Amino acid sequence: xxxxxxxxxxxxxxxxxxxxxxxxxxxxxxxxxxxxxxxxxxxxxxxxxxxxxxxxxxxxxxxxxxxxxxxxxxxxxxxxxxxxxxxxxxxxxxxxxxxxxxxxxxxxxxxxxxxxxxxxxxxxxxxxxxxxxxxxxxxxxxxxxxxxxxxxxxxxxxxxxxxxxxxxxxxxxxx
Numbered sequence: 001x002x003x004x005x006x007x008x009x010x011x012x013x014x015x016x017x018x019x020x021x022x023x024x025x026x027x028x029x030x031x032x033x034x035x036x037x038x039x040x041x042x043x044x045x046x047x048x049x050x051x052x053x054x055x056x057x058x059x060x061x062x063x064x065x066x067x068x069x070x071x072x073x074x075x076x077x078x079x080x081x082x083x084x085x086x087x088x089x090x091x092x093x094x095x096x097x098x099x100x101x102x103x104x105x106x107x108x109x110x111x112x113x114x115x116x117x118x119x120x121x122x123x124x125x126x127x128x129x130x131x132x133x134x135x136x137x138x139x140x141x142x143x144x145x146x147x148x149x150x151x152x153x154x155x156x157x158x159x160x161x162x163x164x165x166x167x168x169x170x171x172x173x174x175x
């Protein structure tokens with residue numbers, strides 16, 4: 001057990017060293033331009049992927065694509081408005097781009113959380129077992145938040161498995 005604890009301590013020390021370096025770094029981003037373009041691209045990609053993901057039945061009064069399509073169109077319109085407003089300010093009014101100062105440490109922490117969630121999804125998809133993904137997610141967040149108590153890991157894994165067992169065998173939900 002000492003090996004695991006020292007492994008966690010070494011990892012925490014390395015994370016602290018990286019965090020100290022990233023905390024001092026800030027970058028300016030043209031936030032309106034980036035978010036407008038990004039969400040316009042997300043909307044377009046979602047509309048392109050949706051026919052392969054959401055099947056339509058001829059018997060449905062309103063099919064499963066109606067609301068997501070409406071949502072994506074509204075998002076694309078709003079993104080276009082943000083982009084046009086920013087481009088108008090830069091090229092017509094000759095104002096500088098609207099920028100926001102972003103701290104890299106905060107963004108890396110957000111990416112770590114996103115990575116845990118994406119890996120959880122990938123594990124669930126590859127293994128076709130939700131319980132394995134749930135255990136990974138639970139353990140991933142305990143490590144991320146630097147939990148040192150071994151009992152918390154045991155409790156979390158036990159609860160995740162018990163919830164899966166209750167849903168899978170008690171309620172008959174296959175996921």
